[in-house]
Amino acid sequence: MPPVLSVDDVSITYKTREGPVQAVRGASLSLDRGEIVALVGESGSGKTTLGLAVLRILPRNAEQVAGTIRFGREDIGAMDRRELQRIRGDQISMIFQDPIAGLNPVITVGQQVEEVITSHRDVDKREARERALEALNGMQLPDPSRIAKSYPGELSGGMCQRIMIAIATALDPQLLIADEPTASLDVTVQAQILYELERLRDERGTAILLITHDMGVVAQIAERVAIIYAGRMMEVDDVVPLYRQPRHPYTWALLDTLPRLDRRRARLRQIPGGLPDLQDDEIGAHCAYLSRCPKALSRCREDAEPPLSEVVGGRSGQRLACYNPVLEI
Ligand SMILES: Nc1ncnc2c1ncn2[C@@H]1O[C@H](COP(=O)(O)OP(=O)(O)OP(=O)(O)O)[C@@H](O)[C@H]1O
Ligand SMILES: [Mg+2]
Structure with a gap:
């Protein structure tokens, strides 16, 4: 069985008046059936861009300039x-990062769930309505049949987020890209949503690419993590070993304040410095993390960007892009 999703050496550039922005460079990642993989990185690191590329819904000024994205055996770029x-x-x-923007303001949310069902399945109106209500019922909403008759503007952000999830999951997708699905929600609702995502995975075998800033969320439900920095994947590994022994200095810095798996709501710590300028021609000439890295060697300043490669003596699937990894913590 091929992976549900394989992203292979993908680069994406935005054209802007000030010049090209290299938002994603050489990203590779795969997801198997029933697997939850987290894509983690600070704001502007290219997470949403990569998610949009999988569905080929990038903004007009964006272009996938290299690489292939496959859904099973099918090349999405060739569809x-x-x-x-x-x-x-x-x-x-x-599931889009901005729940309000993802919903149509002038159509009731119930109709929006129904629409996705009728546009892909040969069902009559009554059955579509039933299935839409079922999908809404799964989202722990108070009085789902009343909510189905509401317009997005009448609902809270957290409710809209759950409607979006109901829409995204109504048809049992094989692959779900969940872009910050719990960012705007309080802790109890967040826990419910994570539970729903897990249930989808367990009961239907859905593969989920979970985009998040929240290392607590990652620890709760993901099996694997890909750490992305300035459009480059820095480290990919299983969750437990990655938390126990991060290898990349960036991962190390991200986890510095939460070395244990039992911290639930910890956020990414502020790391001194900022992302490099993605418009700079020099980007890619050296490691993108160089200016912030406490472990940089002269090699890091002289050599080209380290490739994301397998770790000698590492686990299968473990990959790292660093010349001077953290050995012990
Ligand atoms: N439409 C656009 N035109 C030009 N540049 C863009 C556009 N959309 C995103 N970018 C730039 O591409 C880079 C990656 O953005 P992206 O939204 O993918 O990051 P992100 O990791 O999802 O961030 P966040 O955590 O804030 O959602 C950023 O430098 C961003 O400014
Ligand atoms: Mg984003």
């Missing part, structure tokens, strides 16, 4: 518009 429409929302769906 025509009809094939894309067939898989979007049905086999691959996405």
